[in-house]
Amino acid sequence: MDSNSAMNPIPNPTASAKRAYFREVGLSGIGYALAAIISLGYAHQFAAPWRFAIAALPIFPVVFFFAATVRYVLTTDELQRRIIVDSAAVAGVATALISFSTIFLGSAGVPNCPAWWSFLVFTTSYVIAIFSVRRHYHRGASAGS
Amino acid sequence: MKNRLRMLRAELDLSQAELADRVGVTRQTIIALEAEKYAPSLPLAYKLSQVFNKPVQEVFMPDP
Numbered sequence: 001m002d003s004n005s006a007m008n009p010i011p012n013p014t015a016s017a018k019r020a021y022f023r024e025v026g027l028s029g030i031g032y033a034l035a036a037i038i039s040l041g042y043a044h045q046f047a048a049p050w051r052f053a054i055a056a057l058p059i060f061p062v063v064f065f066f067a068a069t070v071r072y073v074l075t076t077d078e079l080q081r082r083i084i085v086d087s088a089a090v091a092g093v094a095t096a097l098i099s100f101s102t103i104f105l106g107s108a109g110v111p112n113c114p115a116w117w118s119f120l121v122f123t124t125s126y127v128i129a130i131f132s133v134r135r136h137y138h139r140g141a142s143a144g145s
Numbered sequence: 146m147k148n149r150l151r152m153l154r155a156e157l158d159l160s161q162a163e164l165a166d167r168v169g170v171t172r173q174t175i176i177a178l179e180a181e182k183y184a185p186s187l188p189l190a191y192k193l194s195q196v197f198n199k200p201v202q203e204v205f206m207p208d209p
Contacts, residue, residue, distance in 0.1 A: 012165070012166065012169065012170075012171065013169055013170075014170075014171045077170045077171045077173075077174055078170065078174065078185070078186055078189060079170070079171070079173060079174040079177055079183055080171065080173075080174075082183070136182070137173075137177045137182045137183055138173065138176065138177060138180075138182070139182070
């Protein structure tokens with residue numbers, strides 16, 4: 001077996017992926033803030049269809065944010081990728097179950113939640129899931145030398 | 146999946162961080178592998194076996 005490649009360290013994929021991710025998320029955050037200011041402050045001054053185009057400006061930095069997230073998932077270490085994907089799956093199921101439950105609650109007279117609540121539910125359940133999944137892979141592990 | 150990573154790493158006097166750098170993963174991945182909490186992908190299993198200069202089946206064993 002060729003052990004030559006094993007003697008030369010391979011660049012840590014997660015470290016470089018994280019650096020790129022934080023850079024891209026930072027840029028998309030700045031872009032989102034600027035787009036939101038323009039959208040909320042000036043969209044009403046224009047007639048349709050320009051009003052809708054300016055109101056939708058913040059969508060573009062959000063798309064850039066999602067692209068950065070996908071790029072991070074694809075380039076990071078395989079265990080980190082497993083943790084992120086497992087957590088997203090759990091969060092997706094939790095969001096679907098809670099959303100489904102609102103149908104029955106709605107029929108009982110509970111006011112319907114606005115659509116953006118599903119994003120809040122997903123984010124919250126994702127954060128809970130990622131802590132739990134990470135703990136699963138590290139529980140019982142001893143950080144040796 | 147069981148493995149002999151900890152023992153083989155000790156034979157080569159490698160730290161977890163050094164082994165992680167050799168195969169291009171994080172130290173947390175090596176920790177999870179040694180704790181047998183995570184089964185590696187085939188490319189990673191081959192990279193690890195190359196570091197120890199052993200066949201894959203001598204490094205990783207299926208659960209009994």
